[in-house]
Amino acid sequence: MDPLILVSIRNLVKRFDITGGWLDQFRFSGGKISKERTVVRAVNGVSIDVAQGETVSVVGESGCGKSTLARTVMGLYPPEEGEVYYKNDRIDNLSEARRQPFRAHMQMVFQDPYASLNPRMTLGKILKEPICFHQPKLGKVAVAEKVALVMEQVGIDPDWHTRYSHELSGGQRQRISIARALTVEPDFIVADEPIAALDVSIQAQILNLMMDLQEQNNLTYLFISHDLSVVEHISKRVAVMYLGSMCELAQAKELFQRPRHPYTQALLSAIPQLGKAASHEKLTGDVPSPISLPSGCVFHTRCRHTNDRCRQEIPQLIDVEGGTQVACHGVEEGRL
Amino acid sequence: MAFLRKIQRSDFVYYFFRDPIAYISFGILLVLFVGAFAAPLIAPHNPYDPTTIDIMDSELPPVWASEGSARFLLGTDDMGRDMLSTMLYGMRISILIGLGAVLLQATIGIVVGLLSGYIKKLDAILMRIADVQLSFSTYMIAIFIGATFQMMFGVANYEKIAAPLLILIIGLAEWPQYARTVRASVLAERRKEYIEAARIIGLSRLRIMWRHILPNTLSPVLVISTVQVANAIMSEAALSFLGLGMPQNKPSLGSLITSGFEYIFSGTWWITIFPGILLVVLILVINLLGDWIRDYLNPKLYKG
Numbered sequence: 001m002d003p004l005i006l007v008s009i010r011n012l013v014k015r016f017d018i019t020g021g022w023l024d025q026f027r028f029s030g031g032k033i034s035k036e037r038t039v040v041r042a043v044n045g046v047s048i049d050v051a052q053g054e055t056v057s058v059v060g061e062s063g064c065g066k067s068t069l070a071r072t073v074m075g076l077y078p079p080e081e082g083e084v085y086y087k088n089d090r091i092d093n094l095s096e097a098r099r100q101p102f103r104a105h106m107q108m109v110f111q112d113p114y115a116s117l118n119p120r121m122t123l124g125k126i127l128k129e130p131i132c133f134h135q136p137k138l139g140k141v142a143v144a145e146k147v148a149l150v151m152e153q154v155g156i157d158p159d160w161h162t163r164y165s166h167e168l169s170g171g172q173r174q175r176i177s178i179a180r181a182l183t184v185e186p187d188f189i190v191a192d193e194p195i196a197a198l199d200v201s202i203q204a205q206i207l208n209l210m211m212d213l214q215e216q217n218n219l220t221y222l223f224i225s226h227d228l229s230v231v232e233h234i235s236k237r238v239a240v241m242y243l244g245s246m247c248e249l250a251q252a253k254e255l256f257q258r259p260r261h262p263y264t265q266a267l268l269s270a271i272p273q274l275g276k277a278a279s280h281e282k283l284t285g286d287v288p289s290p291i292s293l294p295s296g297c298v299f300h301t302r303c304r305h306t307n308d309r310c311r312q313e314i315p316q317l318i319d320v321e322g323g324t325q326v327a328c329h330g331v332e333e334g335r336l
Numbered sequence: 337m338a339f340l341r342k343i344q345r346s347d348f349v350y351y352f353f354r355d356p357i358a359y360i361s362f363g364i365l366l367v368l369f370v371g372a373f374a375a376p377l378i379a380p381h382n383p384y385d386p387t388t389i390d391i392m393d394s395e396l397p398p399v400w401a402s403e404g405s406a407r408f409l410l411g412t413d414d415m416g417r418d419m420l421s422t423m424l425y426g427m428r429i430s431i432l433i434g435l436g437a438v439l440l441q442a443t444i445g446i447v448v449g450l451l452s453g454y455i456k457k458l459d460a461i462l463m464r465i466a467d468v469q470l471s472f473s474t475y476m477i478a479i480f481i482g483a484t485f486q487m488m489f490g491v492a493n494y495e496k497i498a499a500p501l502l503i504l505i506i507g508l509a510e511w512p513q514y515a516r517t518v519r520a521s522v523l524a525e526r527r528k529e530y531i532e533a534a535r536i537i538g539l540s541r542l543r544i545m546w547r548h549i550l551p552n553t554l555s556p557v558l559v560i561s562t563v564q565v566a567n568a569i570m571s572e573a574a575l576s577f578l579g580l581g582m583p584q585n586k587p588s589l590g591s592l593i594t595s596g597f598e599y600i601f602s603g604t605w606w607i608t609i610f611p612g613i614l615l616v617v618l619i620l621v622i623n624l625l626g627d628w629i630r631d632y633l634n635p636k637l638y639k640g
Binding site for chain 1: 528529530532533534535536537538539540547548551552
């Protein structure tokens with residue numbers, strides 16, 4: 001494997017069974033009782049290679065599976081199919097004990113700063129816990145020093161370690177959330193919409209903090225977001241997801257200047273722009289349910305360029321010029 | 337000092353002293369508790385010491401009645417024991433059994449609730465056990481167990497183990513209350529992101545349950561605990577009333593009420609009425625305090 005690749009996601013598939021209890025599986029139809037399960041296909045074969053030190057963003061509308069992707073990569077959900085590699089080690093199928101050493105390398109920052117900190121623990125305790133857990137040999141003083149250092153890094157006064165999270169504002173909480181991820185000195189951080197719940201003025205602060213930390217600590221980010229202007233600002237490469245599948249993966253600049261996939265084009269045209277007449281490309285219809293995915297290309301129900309092949313055959317990611325990967329029959333055939 | 341000042345300035349104390357029901361109930365409860373646990377010091381007689389009991393003193397009315405004796409403030413029971421002293425000693429037993437039973441219920445209930453809320457595989461089986469338990473009446477289970485033990489140990493030996501046995505019976509009969517409450521809170525808490533953060537750190541399930549989930553589920557536990565103490569004292573009184581509780585020579589409030597019940601129609605009303613009133617007051621203040629704590633801990637209710 002390419003030594004520069006830090007985390008590699010290969011054909012990841014995650015399905016959720018929402019059938020409910022044992023009795024709910026049985027359906028009565030046409031005079032027969034049949035057993036049937038309802039499955040949500042949240043992520044369908046997504047592959048991304050994240051290189052050391054870069055920021056890869058995953059964008060898409062709500063419910064497209066970007067958070068599920070992030071949680072599956074972190075091992076919060078076991079994947080149904082596919083693999084996740086950290087450097088050269090496959091980590092998705094490890095037992096909890098054998099996964100332990102990788103936990104220190106990979107951390108996560110969550111969306112909701114109000115729910116991601118334990119309300120019954122002081123900030124000091126929240127930050128101490130991961131250090132004590134991963135480096136049990138460290139003395140009390142050393143742990144306290146490390147906590148103070150991390151708090152300083154994220155711009156929180158270390159004297160606040162006796163405070164509780166409810167005494168902090170949303171932005172300050174998110175700083176603590178980032179600090180918690182940093183305590184174990186990871187090199188890969190999954191940020192699941194870390195700024196979505198914050199005020200616009202605070203969003204910029206947190207973003208800048210994350211970018212500074214990336215420089216200082218040589219971090220690699222997998223950045224989940226639905227805010228395209230933020231994504232353009234922070235990321236080196238961008239992956240666009242729609243209904244659990246990846247449509248396009250490209251360099252950030254390339255993607256924003258020359259979107260290839262029809263969905264990416266529609267998504268980007270939705271960014272409001274000053275001084276320009278609205279050139280908003282309107283999509284018709286709703287996002288289909290991930291319980292019964294459309295056949296062929298998942299986007300064919302709403303795409304203007306649909307033909308028969310799109311309805312039948314699932315498009316694979318193909319390389320096009322500029323290092324872009326697109327999953328679209330139209331682009332492959334040169335129609336678009 | 338700083339700690340005391342912190343308590344003095346806390347919301348809890350502020351709201352507590354603004355609500356007359358809260359501080360009056362607490363005051364009465366405090367008096368009852370002190371009276372019960374200091375009984376050997378403050379009670380005028382020792383009802384457990386047969387040498388001080390004279391059968392000639394039996395069924396004396398309270399001091400204000402014409403036949404009353406100044407030695408016995410609230411009169412005496414059918415065995416010549418001083419009512420006031422016996423009630424204080426009896427209340428001590430009732431409270432101890434109530435607290436002990438609640439401690440047992442809470443321990444079983446919290447463990448079961450945490451396990452079934454956090455570990456999905458255990459949920460179905462543990463909750464079905466709780467359902468089965470709940471579908472029987474508490475008293476039926478208690479009577480069943482109590483009667484079995486009485487037969488096994490014989491009435492003489494039963495007296496020695498009556499108190500711990502009652503704790504066990506009442507504790508085992510009501511744990512599903514706790515298990516269900518805790519499970520419901522755990523289900524709500526486990527979805528929150530701080531639990532996911534703890535999992536990503538790599539903490540074990542046990543530690544997540546104990547250190548992260550449990551502290552966040554304790555406020556409903558606190559509320560039902562107050563109600564359950566009152567319930568347990570009631571259950572004990574009911575069992576004693578049925579003759580399956582504390583024996584006559586070590587009476588709890590319930591057994592005192594029973595023993596007086598036989599004489600109530602012959603005019604000796606005080607043996608039943610006084611312990612009855614004491615029981616009602618005890619249960620009432622505990623319940624009122626429990627209600628108040630529930631209101632205090634519920635941010636959705638306006639604290640006026």
